[in-house]
Amino acid sequence: MKTNRRTLVAYFSHTGENYAVGVIEKGNTAVIAEMIAEATGGTLFEIVPVEAYPATYNECIAVAKAEKESGARPAVQGDVAVEDYDTIFIGYPNWWGDMPMAVYTFIEKHRWQGKTVIPFCTHEGSGLSSTERRLADACKGATVAKGLAVKGTTAQNKRDQARREVQAWLAKVF
Ligand SMILES: Cc1cc2nc3c(=O)[nH]c(=O)nc-3n(C[C@H](O)[C@H](O)[C@H](O)COP(=O)(O)O)c2cc1C
Numbered sequence: 001m002k003t004n005r006r007t008l009v010a011y012f013s014h015t016g017e018n019y020a021v022g023v024i025e026k027g028n029t030a031v032i033a034e035m036i037a038e039a040t041g042g043t044l045f046e047i048v049p050v051e052a053y054p055a056t057y058n059e060c061i062a063v064a065k066a067e068k069e070s071g072a073r074p075a076v077q078g079d080v081a082v083e084d085y086d087t088i089f090i091g092y093p094n095w096w097g098d099m100p101m102a103v104y105t106f107i108e109k110h111r112w113q114g115k116t117v118i119p120f121c122t123h124e125g126s127g128l129s130s131t132e133r134r135l136a137d138a139c140k141g142a143t144v145a146k147g148l149a150v151k152g153t154t155a156q157n158k159r160d161q162a163r164r165e166v167q168a169w170l171a172k173v174f
Contacts, residue, residue, distance in 0.1 A: 009044050065096055089120060
């Protein structure tokens, strides 16, 4: 593990009602992001949209679908100087086989030349879908490492198992 690298853990995660886990106060991806930050000494940054996604699952999936279909770039709050880091973990839930559009808003604010990007996602069956390739396209000039996909139910309800999955993957990519 290379702890001398300047490491950022940027993630998006949704609270409220979610698929298979009921109403949650900490999002599934947030759980994994915190494990990664703890293990790597990285700085956490949460990508938060200016306009919150609906808390209700059915409404949230409808908004997310419309955003994906239109290629929306919803505004996000605050920012972090990605340029100051060498390795950037990017975490997100799998939404309709893609990253939430707010993650693209964040990515497109920055320059990625020479950076190492390490993806991770939570999901309920689709894994990473094609998000590693999409990240490689969006983060121009970055090297994109092999991502981790953890089931949201595992992240939320089986933390010891989730931590083992995170550690085994970090040993390979970090
Ligand atoms: C809008 C929306 C779309 C989703 N689409 C998918 C999907 O296409 N494939 C999948 O496996 N899970 C899908 N899910 C489930 C989430 O990926 C899963 O619950 C994830 O762990 C949520 O992470 P979070 O709590 O960090 O937001 C979707 C959930 C939502 C809310």
